[in-house]
Amino acid sequence: MAIDKVKTYFRECGIGDRVLEFEVSSATVELAAAAVGCEPARIAKTLSFHVGDRVALVVAAGDARIHNQKFKAQFGTKAKMLSADEAEPLIGHGVGGVCPFAVNEGCDVFLDESLRRFDVVYPACGSANSAIRLTPDELERYAAPCTWVHVCKLPGE
Template sequence: MSIDRVRGYFRERGIEDRIREYETSSATVELAAQAAGCEPARIAKTLSFRVGEDIVLVVAAGDTRIDNQKFKARFGCKAKMLAFEEVEPAIGHAVGGVCPFAVNEGVLIYLDESLCRFETVFPACGSENSAIELAIAELESLSRSLGWIDVCRLKEA
């Protein structure tokens, strides 16, 4: 189970006890915000894409969506999300629990600038009912991201 991979990853870093497991699903931004007791924007959703031969994860604020023009300018191709059945084998976490921690070798991780407006955010921890509250600097370090990018925009109301 992928939450066990994440739990082990965090155990090695001394923060396993900060993982929150909820009685209810946190598989969507809205459900995660309810479970965590925060605004949806502070949910750090992890989106998975195929970019050429690479698997790319983009961690973004919960109130954003991919901006196709920005994505194409950054990666040189149209944003193509992984199909449901591709996600777990490619990343190591199933849909609803995808996170930037303890992922399969070779997965490329980026953080979207939309997260920078918050002191802390709540990414998933490998299951559809888990999360961890992290300061932005912790997310940057623990995700082993390749850096900050700007490929999102706020959703229209």
């Protein structure tokens, strides 16, 4: 299972005890916020896109949306999300548990600037009922190698 791969990775990093597992689903931003007990914007959702022959994983705040023009300027292509059937084989994590940790070869991780406004965020850990509490700096450390980008817009923008 993907969560076991992520838990092993976090144990190797010395933070395995910080993985949260819930009795309820955390597969959507709203469900994850309810399970964690935080505002939806603090959920660090991982969106997956085809970029050439690779997969771009964009981790963004729960209230952020992809800005198509910024995405195209950053990646040189239109934003085309992976289908639900493609997620697990290409990323190593199924829909609802996609995260930037312990991913398959061929995946590039990008952290969107929308996350920097928070002191802590909650990305998934490879299953539809998991999360981990991280600062943006920790997210950058454990999602490494990764790059910060600005490809999202917030509500009202």
